[in-house]
Every structure is written in C-alpha cells, then in structure tokens.
Amino acid sequence: MNSLSDEIINSLKVLPSNPGVYQFMDSNGEIIYIGKAKNLKNRVQSYFRGKHEHFKTRVLVKSIFKIDYHIVDSETDALLLENNLIKTHQPKYNILLKDDKTYPWIEVIKEPFPRIQTTRNKSNRNSLYFGPFPNIRNMNIMFKLINDLFHVRSCSLDLSPEKINKKKYSVCLEYHIGNCKGPCESFQSKQDYDDMIHKITMLLEGKTISLIRLLKSQMKTLSSNYEFEEAEKIKKTIDGLNQYRTKSIIVSEVHDLDVLTIEESGEVFYFNYMIIKSGAIMNVYNQKVAKKLSETAEDFAVLNTSILKERFGSNNKIVVSNININSSFKDFGFVKPQKGDKKTLLDLSLKNIRHYINNEKKKSILFKTKNHQSRILETLKKDFRLDKTPIHMECFDNSNLQGTNAVSACVVFKNGKPSKKDYRHFNVKTVSGPDDFETMKEVVFRRYKRLISEKQKLPELIIIDGGKGQLGAALDALNELNLRGKIAIVGIAKRLEEIFFPGDKHPLYLDKRSESLKLIQYMRNEAHRFSIMHHRNKRSKNALHSSLEDIDGIGNKTKETLYKTFKTIEGISSAKFSELTRVIGPSKAQLIKNHFNIS
Numbered sequence: 395m396n397s398l399s400d401e402i403i404n405s406l407k408v409l410p411s412n413p414g415v416y417q418f419m420d421s422n423g424e425i426i427y428i429g430k431a432k433n434l435k436n437r438v439q440s441y442f443r444g445k446h447e448h449f450k451t452r453v454l455v456k457s458i459f460k461i462d463y464h465i466v467d468s469e470t471d472a473l474l475l476e477n478n479l480i481k482t483h484q485p486k487y488n489i490l491l492k493d494d495k496t497y498p499w500i501e502v503i504k505e506p507f508p509r510i511q512t513t514r515n516k517s518n519r520n521s522l523y524f525g526p527f528p529n530i531r532n533m534n535i536m537f538k539l540i541n542d543l544f545h546v547r548s549c550s551l552d553l554s555p556e557k558i559n560k561k562k563y564s565v566c567l568e569y570h571i572g573n574c575k576g577p578c579e580s581f582q583s584k585q586d587y588d589d590m591i592h593k594i595t596m597l598l599e600g601k602t603i604s605l606i607r608l609l610k611s612q613m614k615t616l617s618s619n620y621e622f623e624e625a626e627k628i629k630k631t632i633d634g635l636n637q638y639r640t641k642s643i644i645v646s647e648v649h650d651l652d653v654l655t656i657e658e659s660g661e662v663f664y665f666n667y668m669i670i671k672s673g674a675i676m677n678v679y680n681q682k683v684a685k686k687l688s689e690t691a692e693d694f695a696v697l698n699t700s701i702l703k704e705r706f707g708s709n710n711k712i713v714v715s716n717i718n719i720n721s722s723f724k725d726f727g728f729v730k731p732q733k734g735d736k737k738t739l740l741d742l743s744l745k746n747i748r749h750y751i752n753n754e755k756k757k758s759i760l761f762k763t764k765n766h767q768s769r770i771l772e773t774l775k776k777d778f779r780l781d782k783t784p785i786h787m788e789c790f791d792n793s794n795l796q797g798t799n800a801v802s803a804c805v806v807f808k809n810g811k812p813s814k815k816d817y818r819h820f821n822v823k824t825v826s827g828p829d830d831f832e833t834m835k836e837v838v839f840r841r842y843k844r845l846i847s848e849k850q851k852l853p854e855l856i857i858i859d860g861g862k863g864q865l866g867a868a869l870d871a872l873n874e875l876n877l878r879g880k881i882a883i884v885g886i887a888k889r890l891e892e893i894f895f896p897g898d899k900h901p902l903y904l905d906k907r908s909e910s911l912k913l914i915q916y917m918r919n920e921a922h923r924f925s926i927m928h929h930r931n932k933r934s935k936n937a938l939h940s941s942l943e944d945i946d947g948i949g950n951k952t953k954e955t956l957y958k959t960f961k962t963i964e965g966i967s968s969a970k971f972s973e974l975t976r977v978i979g980p981s982k983a984q985l986i987k988n989h990f991n992i993s
Contacts, residue, residue: 398442405461406442408753409435413472414465415479415678418487421459427487430476432469454487464678465746471675478676498533499523500540500598507553507577507587510546510594512537524598540597543631544590547574597635599735606635651712651736652726654699655743656691657751663694664754666747669708670739677706680750695728696721714740767810774855774910777902778893780882784855785809788841790868791859791921792833802837803925806853807917817924831867834858839871842881852881859918861887865894886918947985952978956986967992 398406414434418427431437438461446452466472480488502522503509512533516523540546547553551563563578575582596605609632616625653668662682669677679702683694699713700723711726714736719728731737775783787807806816820837838856845852858868865885872878885894891911892901904911959977960966966974967990974983974992986992 399459401460402442402458404757406439408756409438409461409463410465410749410753411435412465412749413467413469414463415472415475416461416463417479418454418458418485419460419462420457423460425483425485426457427454427485428476428479428483430469430472432472434463434465438463450487462680464680465749466675467742475675475678479678482677498530500533500537502591502595502598505553506555507547507584508591509548509550510537510540522595524595536598539634540594541573543634544594545573545575546590546594547577549574549578551578553577602635606632609635651710651714651739652699652703652708653714653739653743654695654702655716655740655747656694657744657747658685658691659751661685663689663691664747664751665694665698666743666750667702667706668739668743668746669706669710671710678746679706680746682750682754691717692719692721695719699723699726699728714743716740716744770909770913771810773908774913777904777908777910778855778882778884778895780855782854782882784853784882786851786853787855787857787917788853789857789859789917789921790834790837790841791918791925792830792837792864793922793925801925802833803921804837804841805917805921805924807913810913812920819924830860831863834860834864835867835871838868839874842872842875842877846875852877854882856881856883857914857917857921858883858885859888859921860885861892862894865896869896886914888918891915945985945989948982952982966990 411433413430413432415428415430416434416438417425420426429437441451441455441458446455464475466475498512498514499516500523501511501513501516501518502524503511503518504520504522513523548568549566551557553563557563558578558580561579565574565576565579565581568574569576569581575587577584577587593605593608596602596608609628613625613628613632616622616628651670653666653670655666657664661684663685664682665680667677667679667681668675685694695715695717696719703709703726709725713726713728715728715730718730721728729736731740771783771785774780778784785808789805789807790802791805792802801822802820804818804820806813806818808816818841820840822833822836824836825832838858842852856868858864862885865883868883868885869878872881872883883896886892887894887901890903891906892903893911893914894901955978956966960969966986969992971983971987971992974986977983978986
C-alpha cells in the first residue's frame, strides 16, 4: 500500500471510539465513500492495515485524501445516518440498494379507534409516523411489544360512532383470545382506547420513563380502590417496559428542524450544523472559521445560518442553537431548548463539535511535533554535511566489565524518534578480551551483513559511540561489505562531545545548545542504556551459572528451591549445613557444603 499522507496519519491517530458515520473524500473534496461503525477508530483504521482482498477496496483506499466523521449515540443511529447521507451525496464507491427502498416506520392511523401498522410509504397526512427503523428486527420487537402490552385492534372496520351504535359488528376471535377489548361492540370505551393510544405514542417517542411514571400512578390509584386485578395488569405492562428501556436519538416525526451549535476558541469559531427531517438526521457538517474583528457567536450565527440553510437545501422553520439569538428572520427562528427531544438533539450536536475541536487540536499538536522533528533532521543534515535527510539513523555502543561478558547494542531512530521494536543486542562472538575496536568492527559487520542479506533498508546515518579508533573499526566493517561511502557515519567522543568524520583530522564541535547535538546525545545515551541493561542481564546470568550450575547433582528444581529459601548466592553459601539439609535433604546438602566449604 502506498505511503499515507500526513493528513491521513494524523486523522487516524485522533479518531474516537464512539459509534458514528465516516466519510472518505478525494483530493477535490468530493465524498467518495460513506460508512457506519460501532467503533469509528477500529473501523476506519482497518482500511489502512494489510492488503485488501477486493480490488474495489484497494482502489478506494488509494483515492482517500481526507477523513471526516460524525458521532452518534448508538449503532442504530449510525445505520440510519449512513443511509440518509448516502442518499444525499450518492458517493461513487457506495453500493446503493437497487430498489432504493427506505427504512420502515410504525404508523398510527388517525381514525376512530386508531390502528397501528408498519409501512414504508408515508403517504397519509392524517397519520402519525414513528421511526424510521434501520433494523427491521428492532422494529418488529417494538411492534410486538406494543401488541403484548396494549390491546390495539387489528381489524380494518369503520368504527365510527354511528356504526357502533347501530350494532353492525360483533366481536371476533381476537377479542376471545384477549388481543382486543372489543370496541366494535362498545366493550371498550373511546376514552379508554384513546388513553391506550396516548401511552403507545409516548413509548414510540422514547418517553419510556414518563410512561412508566404514569402507569405507576394509575396502578397506585387502582390499588387504593381495591381493583387489584387491573393493578396487576398494569404492573405486567411496567415490567415489560422496564425490559425495553432503549431509546434512539431518532425518534419521531415531530422534528423538522436545523441544529447549529457554536463553540469559541481563541480567534476561531467551531460549529456543527445538522439538518433533521421527520426525526432523522439528514446531514451533518463540522467546520472552523476565523473570527472577524469583534465578532460574537451570535453575530456568526445571524450572518451564516441563512448561508448554511441555502447551501444544504434546508427549509426548516426552526433552528435549535446552544446560544441565545434574539434576531428574527422571515423564514425561520432560533430556539434554545432546556429539555425534551430538541435538547437531546442539541446535546448530540455539542458532542460532535467538542470531539471535532479536541481532534483538531490534537492534529495541530501532531503537525507541530512533526514539523519540529523535520526541522531538527534538516539541521542535522546541514551540520553533518549529509547528502540525504537522516530519516533512519542507527547508533552502536559496546559494554564490558574488565573484559568479561562483552556485549554491544544498536538503537534505531526513525523520523527523529526511537523505534524500539528495531533495537538489537549483540553477544560478541569472535573477540576475546577487552578489545573495543574489534568488538565494534564485529557488530557493525554483523548488523549490515544481515540487513543486506534480508534486503532491508539501510540507514542514512550511523553513529558510533567512541572516538577515532571505534570509528575506524566501524569503517573497516563497512569496507568489507562494500558500503563505504554509501552510508554516512560519524563517531561521538563522550568527554568533549567531539564529532569525528571519516578522513577529517580535526573533530567538529557543535554548540552545546544545538538541536543536532542534543539528538545525537539522546541516541548515544539510549544506546548506552540499552547496552548496559543487556550486559547486566548477561553478567547476572553468568554469575548464577558459575555458582550453582557447575555442581553435579544439583538440578533446576533444587536451584529453584534454594533461591526461594535463601534468596541469593550469598544466602546459600552462608547457610548452615543443618539448614540446607532441612530444605533439600542430606545428600544434596553435602554437595552444596563441599562446593562452598560450608561448616
């Protein structure tokens, strides 16, 4: 896969883990793909990992120039918003449904003793519609819940008062099995039936808590009047509602409005604009603009709302906002809700804009950090007279104690930062005794012989911890590999921080405040730390080996028991014979006694 642009890399780093909808745009700013996700971060990042099986996906990823996203409260809302945005923008990489079908709704038909049904066609102006439901299974669950908890008629009879009074109908099987209360024969009053429809409407609008509160009040009244059987029926309804306490932000057709939230930060206004049609989010837009002289958030809203409405084709009469706006317009007005569904939509918009602000700030920090690192590398290139910017650098350091346990370390920096997964330790194989030069030659040779054999990328700069001697030894290794002149190499002496170049008689002294010097010192110190850590581990392992592993008859299990009891070699060697016998038995205690001359 091609290397990613800074814009894409920074966007991937700041993606939230919320459910939502993502949009991929090309270099012309055109939306080329819209998708939904339960976890935006995981889903979007998956496009840029590994190789994709489908050719269309590979072509799509190559075309992505910018990523945008909108968060919602649930996966259901993400499904719905995705559907609406795809129909609005029709991105070329989305596969639209061939019959262009819409999501279904639950319809409350306004007629005497209203019926409730599901539909995909919102053609009846006198009906109430609730939804849409992007997941048909969820809609069926809701529809079944209504039928289980309430007893709405399913017949299509004309139950006008005149026909009921003329006794034209008789109850059917639904009445006898308890699914209907028989309004056709006046067994259920219109007032009782309308009260039931009111409760169903509350449920469909997501006002579950208010509905439960109302039912509890009715249950209490019935109990007070000793109508325990009716109270028990209501209790069962409450229990059923408590099992269905889910609420979508997209609830009913009462919302035909726009939402505009504005947050001020320094000299910039951040804003989120949403268009709601029939309770569904049709479009979402985040942006930031520079403030004009002495411009307030109210000024911005007054000047730009008409532009936004025209741009996105909204003719909604209400604009919900998080700020008080006193200005009035011919075609629309502003409201600042304090509660209810409008407040819920306002909170969602604010949630989006605050995520947008945080991510823009994070991306700005990442951009500044990257620029800072790029500037240091360019300075290093100039100070060290390099032909290439040293994106990939490696630093070597040796470590030994009085000639024993000689080890070396190589640390790798990429883009001015440690790449710890590429760090390498070396156990010296061909050198005996404290020969720092030959040790350096061996490890440099082994490192780059391996990179060449594995066809891996070579660094632009090698840094040797040491003066002319260590630098010369490293150069000998590069000569043997025919790499002399192909990789830049320098040595840094610890005492005066002298920088040695191959062939130069005199070292380079950089200003102590130089960013180039600080980066080289950081690499040298990191290599030294990494080398010392490996040296200590090896020395400790060898110390344990020399003390116990040379004793015939003392196995791993016995050693483990000794260390658990006496903690250290010193503890074992100073233990009394009787203590050893108690822990590992007399025969093995005798072996330890003979080895350490224990009395």
